[in-house]
Amino acid sequence: MKELLLLSGLGILSLIAEILNVRKLIYPMVIVGLFLNIGFCVYDFGDNENIYGMMVLDKIPLAFTILFSFIAILWFTMAKNYFKDETNLSDHFSLILFSLVGVFILTSYTHLVMLFLGIEILSIPVYVLAGSDKRNLYSNEAAFKYFLLGAFASGFLLLGITFVYGALGSFNIVQIASTAISQYGISQQLLVIGFLLIMFAMAFKMSAVPFHFWAPDVYTGAPTVITAYMSTIVKIGAVAGFYRLFSIVISFYNEYTGILLLIAVLTIVIGNIIAASQSNIKRLLAYSSIGHVGFIILGITVLSASTPYITWYYLLAYSLSSIAAFWVLFLVSDENDEEDISDFNGLIKRNPILAGTMTIALLSMAGIPPLAGFFAKYFVLLNVIEKGYILIAIVAILASLIGVYYYFKIIIAMFTGTAENKSVIEIPLLTKLVLILISIILILVGVLPDFILSLIFR
C-alpha cells in the first residue's frame, strides 16, 4: 500500500509545487521519492501484503517495482534537461508519475478490474505526453493514433473481462484459476474468447505482432524522451500485467500456448526484419523493441519455475540498454532534425562517452556476451529448448543475427563515419556520470547474472 500512496502522492506534490512556484524542488523530490519507493519494496519483500483483495504484493510485483522505479530515476534524470526550456515541467512530471501508478497496479493486480484500471491509468497520461510537442504535426498524429487504437484495445479488454466473468462469475485471477480447473468445459467458448480478447488487448499494449502497427509511428512522432518512456517503463508495465494473468491462464489452459508461440515468433521475426531496413533511428529502435518483446513473450509462454526471474532479467537488460540508447539519441539529434543513422556519423570524435555508452547498449541489445542482453536471451532460449521447441530456438537465433546487422549499422556509423561540420557535443557532468554508470551496470549484470538476481529475489 505504501508504494501506491507514495507514487500518487509524488504526482500530486509535483502539481502543488507548481502552484507554490518551487519548480526547482520537483526533480530532487521525485528522485528521493523513487529511491524511497525502492526502499519500501525492499522492506516489504516477502510480506505478501494483500490490498483489499484487489492487489497482492508478493515477490514478483515488488521486483518489477524496484526495476521500473530504478528506470524511472534514470528517465527523470534524462528528461530534466528536456523540460527545462520546454513547456511545463511539473505537468509532465506529474503525468509520468501518475502513469507509474498504473504500472505499479499492473505488476500486482489480482482483480481483473484492477487490470483494466492499471492499463488506463498507465495509458492516458502517455496519450497526452505523446502529443506534448504541440507544434509538431507528427507528434499530434502520434497522440491521435495511439489514443484511437489504444481506446479500441481497451474496448477489447473490457469485453474480454466481461466474458470471463460471465463464464466463471469471478474477477479474481486466483479464483478464476481454481474455478476454471474444476468447471472446465461448462462455458468453455465464452471463456476461450474472453481470454483471447484480453490477450489481444495486452498484445496491443506490448506492441506484439500483429498488433504492432501503431508502435513505429507513435515512437517516431512522439518527443524522444517520451519515446524513451514508452519503450522502457510502459513496456515493463504491459509485460508485467501480461505475465501476471497469463502465467496463470497458460498453466491451466495450455491451448493458448500455440497462439502465444505464434505471436512470439512472428514478433521476433517481423520486428527484426523490418528493423533492418530502417534508416530513421527512432523507427529502428521501435522495431527492435518489438523484436525484444517477442523474446519476452516467448520466455513467458514456455512457462517454468524460473520464468519470473527470466522475464525480470530480460526486462532489466532491455530497458537499461534501451534507455541508454534513447538518451544518447536525445543528446545527439538536434531539435528540428529527423533522427537519421547519419546523425551518428563520427560520434566517437564528437563525444567518446556517448559513443561508448551507445556501443555497449547496442551490443547488449544484440545479445553479445558478456553484456546483459546475452544472458537475457540465453535464459529464454534455454527454456525454449528445454521444452523441445528447437526449431523455434533456431528461428529466434537467426532473427537476432539480423538484429546484429542493424545494431552494427549504427556502431559502424559512430566509429567510421565522418562528422562534417558537426561540433563536439558538450554534456553535463551528471549525465556523463549516469551514462557511465549505466554502461558499468550493463557489463556487471551480464558478467554476474546470479549476483543481480539473488540481490533482488533473495
Added chain:
Amino acid sequence: MFVLLLLLLPVVFVLLTLLFNEKQAKNIALLGSLATLVVCLYAFHQFSSNPTCSCFIYHTDWVKALGADFYIKMDGINIILVLLTTILVPFIVQSTHGHEIKNPKAYFSLILIMQSALLGVFLAKDALLFYVFWELALIPIYLICLVYGAEGRQKITFKFFIFTLFGSLFMLLAIIFLWLHNPGRNFNIYDFYTVGAQLTSQQQLMIFIAFYLAFAIKIPIFPLHTWQPDTYVNAPTQGTMLLSGIMLKMGAFGLIVWLIPIVPLGWHLASKYVITLSIISVVYGSLMALTQHNFKRMLAYSSLGHVGLIAAGIFSWNLQGVQGALYQMLSHGINVVALFFVCDIILRRMKTDTMQKLGGIRSVSRVFSVLFLIALLGSVAMPLTNGFVGEFLLLSGIFQYNAMMSVFAGLTVIFGAIYMLRAYQNMMHGETNSITESFGEISKNEKILLSCFAGLIIFFGLFPNVILHVSEAPVKKLIEQVNNAITIIKHSNI
C-alpha cells in the same frame, strides 16, 4: 591462482593505460604484456616440474541457477596456446614503435582486452565460460579492424563479424543441447566428455556439425574461409597479427579440446569429410598464394593453407597428428607474425607490397634480408626451423590416417617453398629500382624484434622437446579416451 593472475594482469594494465596520458599508453601496454609473459614463463617452468599443482586451477561458482562455474585450469595442452599468446602480444605491441596511432589509449586497451579474452578461451574448462570468452574476443578485434583498418573496411569487417557470430551461435545451441542432456546440469567440460559420448550417433553428428561450423569459420577451413583474405589485408598490422597469429588458433584449439573428445562418434562418422575439406583448403590456399601479386594477400592465403594442414592433422586424431598440430600452432603463430611484421616494414617504406614492383632490397639492407630469410625458411618448413618439426609431425599423422591424403597435404611444402622463395627473390634480389632505392637501413627496434623472432624460430626448431614433452601425456590421454568411447559403442552395436 597463477591462472587467474594471467587472466587479470592484462585487464589491470588496461585500467592503468586509461589512467596515464596518451604518450605512455604504448609503454604501459608493453609493460603489461611483458609482465604477463613473465608470469606465463614462470608458470611454464613450474608446470614442467609439478603439473598437478593446485595453483593451475581456479574454480568458483558463477551462475548458480544454470550450474555454470568460473572454472579455469591450465593443462599440458592449453599451456602451449597460453605461451603463444603471451609471447606474441609484447611483439605486437612493440611493433607499433615509432608509428603514429590515433587515440593510442583505446588501441592498446583493445589489444590487452583481446589478450585477456584469448587467454580465457584457452583456459576455460566450463562450456558457458568458454563461449563467453569466445565471443568477447570478437569485439576488440572487430573494433581494431573497424576503427584502424584501411579504406573500405566497413563491409569487410562486418562480413567477418557476421560470419564468426553465425558460427558461434550454432556452437551455443550445441552447448545448450549438451547441458540439457547432462544429468548434473552443469557446463563442466569433463562432464560434457561423458555426456557427449553417450549420445546416439545421430545426435553426436548434429553436435559435431554445430561445433564444426563455429571452429571451421574461425580457423578458417574451405569453403567457410571467404571472410579471411580481405579481412587480413584491410586490418591494421596489429589486427592482422592478432587474427592470424592467435585468433585462428582458437578454432584449432577448439577442435582438439571441445569438439572431438565431446562427440567421438561424430568425429568417427565425419572425419573423412572434414579431413578432405581441410586438405582442399591446404591445396586451395597454396594455389591461391601462388597467383597473388601482393605480399600481404599472399601471406593471407598461405596462412589458409598452413592452418588447413593443422586442422587435417587434428582430424586424423593420432599422437603425431595432434602433437604436430599443437607444435605447428605455436610455430605458425610466430612465423606468420614475423612475416606480417616484415610486410609492414616494407609497406611503410615503399607504400606498396606489389612484389613485381620491388627488388634489390637486399643490397640496401643486408641485416633485414637475412632476418627476413630466417622467418621465411621457418614458414616453408626448412629443417632446423620450428616449421619443420610441426609440419613433419602433421604429415606423418595424416599419413597414418590415409597415405593418399598425406600426398595432397604434402603439396603445401612444395607450393610453400615456391611462392615464398619467389616472393623473396622478387622483393630482395635483383636490381635496386627507383622505388626500392629509398628503402634505407631498418631501425634498431625493427632489428631487435626481427632478431627475437629469428631466435625463437631457430630455438623451437632445435629444441622441440621443450614443448612436445609437456603436451605428450595429456594428448595421449585424450586420444585414448576418444578411441575407448568409439570401441565401446562399436561393441555395443554388435
